[in-house]
Amino acid sequence: MAAAAETTAAAGVLAELRARFPGAELTAQATADGIPTAWLPPDLLLEALGYLKSEAERPFRFLYDLGAMDERWRAHRAGLPAADFSVFYHLVSYERNADLRLKVALLGETPAIASVTPLWPAAGWYEREVWDMFGIRVEDHPDLRRILTPPWWQGHPLRKEHPARGTEYGPFEVPEEQYEEWMDDLRFEPQKWGLPSAEDDPTLMYLNIGPQHGATHGPFRVIVGLRDEEIVHCLPDIGYHHRGAEKIAERQTWHRFIPHTDRIDYLSGVGNNLPYVLSVEELCGIDVPERAQVIRVMLAEFYRIASHLVFYGTFAQDVGALSPVFYTFEDRERIFDDIIEPICGARMHANWFRIGGVAQDLPKGWERGVLEYLDYLPARLDEYDRLIMDNRILKARTVGVGPVSVEDAVEWGVTGANLRAAGYPWDWRKQRPYSHYEWFDFDVPVGTTGDSYDRIAVRVEEMRQSLRIIRQCVENMPDGLHRSHHPLATPPSKEPHTMHDIETLITHFLGVTWGPVVPPGEACVYTEGSKGQYSYYCISDGENTSYRTRIRTPSFAHLQALPLLSRGFEIADLVTILGSIDFVMGDCDR
Amino acid sequence: MSARRSDRPSRTGIALHSLLESEQPLVAGPEGNIVMGSLQALIAWGRKYSLWPFGFGLSCCFVEMATSLTPRYDIARFGAEVLRISPREADVMLVAGTVFKKMVPTVIQLHRQMMAPRWVISMGSCANSGGMYDVYSVVQGVDSFLPVDVYVQGCPPAPTALMEGLLLLQAQVATERRPLSWVVGQENVTEAPKVPLRDLRRPQVQAIEELRPPDEV
Numbered sequence: 001m002a003a004a005a006e007t008t009a010a011a012g013v014l015a016e017l018r019a020r021f022p023g024a025e026l027t028a029q030a031t032a033d034g035i036p037t038a039w040l041p042p043d044l045l046l047e048a049l050g051y052l053k054s055e056a057e058r059p060f061r062f063l064y065d066l067g068a069m070d071e072r073w074r075a076h077r078a079g080l081p082a083a084d085f086s087v088f089y090h091l092v093s094y095e096r097n098a099d100l101r102l103k104v105a106l107l108g109e110t111p112a113i114a115s116v117t118p119l120w121p122a123a124g125w126y127e128r129e130v131w132d133m134f135g136i137r138v139e140d141h142p143d144l145r146r147i148l149t150p151p152w153w154q155g156h157p158l159r160k161e162h163p164a165r166g167t168e169y170g171p172f173e174v175p176e177e178q179y180e181e182w183m184d185d186l187r188f189e190p191q192k193w194g195l196p197s198a199e200d201d202p203t204l205m206y207l208n209i210g211p212q213h214g215a216t217h218g219p220f221r222v223i224v225g226l227r228d229e230e231i232v233h234c235l236p237d238i239g240y241h242h243r244g245a246e247k248i249a250e251r252q253t254w255h256r257f258i259p260h261t262d263r264i265d266y267l268s269g270v271g272n273n274l275p276y277v278l279s280v281e282e283l284c285g286i287d288v289p290e291r292a293q294v295i296r297v298m299l300a301e302f303y304r305i306a307s308h309l310v311f312y313g314t315f316a317q318d319v320g321a322l323s324p325v326f327y328t329f330e331d332r333e334r335i336f337d338d339i340i341e342p343i344c345g346a347r348m349h350a351n352w353f354r355i356g357g358v359a360q361d362l363p364k365g366w367e368r369g370v371l372e373y374l375d376y377l378p379a380r381l382d383e384y385d386r387l388i389m390d391n392r393i394l395k396a397r398t399v400g401v402g403p404v405s406v407e408d409a410v411e412w413g414v415t416g417a418n419l420r421a422a423g424y425p426w427d428w429r430k431q432r433p434y435s436h437y438e439w440f441d442f443d444v445p446v447g448t449t450g451d452s453y454d455r456i457a458v459r460v461e462e463m464r465q466s467l468r469i470i471r472q473c474v475e476n477m478p479d480g481l482h483r484s485h486h487p488l489a490t491p492p493s494k495e496p497h498t499m500h501d502i503e504t505l506i507t508h509f510l511g512v513t514w515g516p517v518v519p520p521g522e523a524c525v526y527t528e529g530s531k532g533q534y535s536y537y538c539i540s541d542g543e544n545t546s547y548r549t550r551i552r553t554p555s556f557a558h559l560q561a562l563p564l565l566s567r568g569f570e571i572a573d574l575v576t577i578l579g580s581i582d583f584v585m586g587d588c589d590r
Numbered sequence: 591m592s593a594r595r596s597d598r599p600s601r602t603g604i605a606l607h608s609l610l611e612s613e614q615p616l617v618a619g620p621e622g623n624i625v626m627g628s629l630q631a632l633i634a635w636g637r638k639y640s641l642w643p644f645g646f647g648l649s650c651c652f653v654e655m656a657t658s659l660t661p662r663y664d665i666a667r668f669g670a671e672v673l674r675i676s677p678r679e680a681d682v683m684l685v686a687g688t689v690f691k692k693m694v695p696t697v698i699q700l701h702r703q704m705m706a707p708r709w710v711i712s713m714g715s716c717a718n719s720g721g722m723y724d725v726y727s728v729v730q731g732v733d734s735f736l737p738v739d740v741y742v743q744g745c746p747p748a749p750t751a752l753m754e755g756l757l758l759l760q761a762q763v764a765t766e767r768r769p770l771s772w773v774v775g776q777e778n779v780t781e782a783p784k785v786p787l788r789d790l791r792r793p794q795v796q797a798i799e800e801l802r803p804p805d806e807v
Binding site: 148149150157162163164165166167168169171172173174179182183185186211212214218219239240241242243244247248259260263266267310314325326329330332333342343345347348349360361363364365366368369585586 | 645646647648649650652653654656657660661662675688690691692693694695696698699700720722723724725726727728729730734735745746748804805806807
């Protein structure tokens with residue numbers, strides 16, 4: 001029923017495009033996730049996107065993702081337009097609760113494409129990434145520089161011919177001249193960034209913060225132009241935490257990429273495994289057993305609490321309250337010591353979800369730690385309300401600081417708790433339930449003004465809601481399998497067909513060593529992570545590794561919106577705003 | 591009152607006793623109130639218990655490093671809780687996380703800004719060797735451009751592992767001999783040889799016969 005409705009919707013939006021642009025060559029592509037996907041001729045791109053964004057009824061106002069792909073080595077592309085590279089635009093319409101993926105085929109070694117920044121200024125960073133990673137020139141882009149790799153980088157890493165491994169480069173050495181050259185590259189020159197120099201405007205002062213700074217929560221750099229203490233220019237500079245996760249995805253087997261997902265948003269542990277395994281399961285067509293689903297929900301919610309607790313404590317520290325961090329880290333420690341470690345065996349990077357289920361069934365006696373924690377945390381959260389949320393100084397530093405409206409939030413790709421803080425009650429767990437979230441009873445907390453205070457308040461309430469969900473998990477934990485018997489579930493089950501004859505043994509052996517060979521196709525499933533909307537757009541070419549994995553992370557979009565949030569405020573507020581948007585550099589730079 | 595006091599060893603006495611046990615060339619008097627030994631040894635002992643770490647975080651490991659400051663682990667017990675945000679005030683640089691090529695000039699600059707004597711702890715697999723990230727953007731081990739004193743393994747290492755690394759560094763600092771002030775030319779620092787913990791622990795590990803089953807809490 002749901003699937004049928006989705007196909008109609010898919011046909012609907014493509015038919016709408018065909019009706020609006022008669023005669024245009026629009027090639028529909030079937031995808032495993034059911035998201036309507038079509039290839040557009042390059043000259044129609046801006047017009048079609050413009051129509052979808054503002055003219056269409058119930059428009060697609062949210063440019064969720066923009067990325068590219070090297071199509072040259074792709075074997076399974078029957079029925080698709082000829083292409084060496086392709087650029088995709090993933091749009092979301094909240095009004096329709098629907099998605100649309102548009103692709104443009106590009107030919108040649110160094111192709112070019114028109115910039116969509118006139119429509120969505122938020123496309124700026126995404127297009128810089130396309131240039132940096134693929135060497136696709138984006139024409140009329142206001143500021144086309146490398147974004148993730150350093151300015152001296154040779155080549156474009158996500159092209160198939162670019163070296164993947166660090167060890168392919170030989171020993172790493174930094175001669176003195178090299179060091180000085182790199183330090184020169186780091187020097188901020190306003191003209192290069194399209195800004196007036198301090199000589200031209202003597203009232204302006206530039207201040208460089210980062211890439212190593214106490215308030216940036218990791219290697220993140222931001223340059224602010226100040227007039228007295230007021231922020232007039234704000235220029236975030238990222239890429240100091242680029243670990244090449246998307247390139248690694250193209251060499252690890254589907255199964256062996258799971259530990260790398262843990263380290264994307266490194267505070268959320270299995271919360272990162274989830275969108276990845278959901279996408280791969282969508283590609284493989286695996287139905288995950290109910291018990292595995294509920295185990296996943298429970299662990300993901302625990303990690304949401306753990307991540308929010310880190311946020312809560314460090315945020316309070318950022319605005320000058322030095323003690324809360326000692327309380328919240330102790331609560332996080334209890335999650336790790338009493339629940340995550342006994343169940344998963346690790347602390348931060350549990351690496352516990354598998355394609356088709358979870359790594360192991362829950363150990364005997366798991367409930368005790370969970371139930372104790374459910375009784376323990378609410379009182380602590382009440383105490384923190386008095387300690388942190390009711391604190392006069394904290395309120396003075398956060399209320400009204402860095403607000404964002406719903407319109408701006410949608411325009412700039414703000415998702416998750418930051419979007420809800422602005423007053424838009426959108427939660428993918430409710431709107432498009434995955435892993436049986438529809439079974440659980442919980443509320444979606446929203447803010448009103450989207451200022452820094454609301455962003456904390458929403459997260460605090462989310463922790464209480466997560467506790468509610470976890471209690472329902474404990475009380476209703478289904479019996480049954482913890483991992484599917486589907487042949488592509490990994491590691492493959494020995495039941496019911498293995499160990500009977502040599503054929504089944506070989507199949508099992510290959511499943512363990514080579515990993516599953518995932519059928520060709522494309523899938524992308526959203527989850528509501530602790531920082532915002534997470535997804536892995538997995539493209540299989542019928543191999544035991546991914547052909548391309550696009551990781552869309554919330555911190556990237558949120559940091560891009562930093563100038564919007566901080567302009568007009570004072571320099572001290574920048575620290576408040578940075579703390580309140582709850583980002584992780586691993587999540588931003590991947 | 592005075593008789594009772596002499597029954598018990600004083601706090602200084604206990605600390606000095608532990609120094610004696612670790613074969614320090616410091617000699618404590620029978621009641622623990624007189625110390626004899628070289629000034630160098632005394633300074634090394636003082637340094638050992640006041641290693642101020644540089645609050646320098648790169649990625650996931652930094653969170654576990656921060657956790658080691660919080661009550662359950664409380665790295666203050668070893669005198670290393672004074673996290674400095676400025677490298678000029680810090681003694682030990684904890685390279686906590688992945689060393690990205692784009693970050694290399696910054697890391698070198700920060701290390702140079704630290705005053706001698708300075709030490710480096712490489713925390714976690716990425717800083718040790720690149721770890722899971724054998725990828726174009728990551729340096730395969732911070733020791734390719736910084737002198738590392740202690741390597742802490744783990745991905746990320748639990749706070750307890752970091753603290754063990756700190757204790758190893760303390761043992762090294764206590765036995766190091768350095769000039770008492772700045773000198774022109776060679777500093778002539780004598781360092782104790784570094785022994786891999788793996789080798790030291792091998793008999794212990796080999797003695798383990800039973801492992802806790804994973805299906806119980």
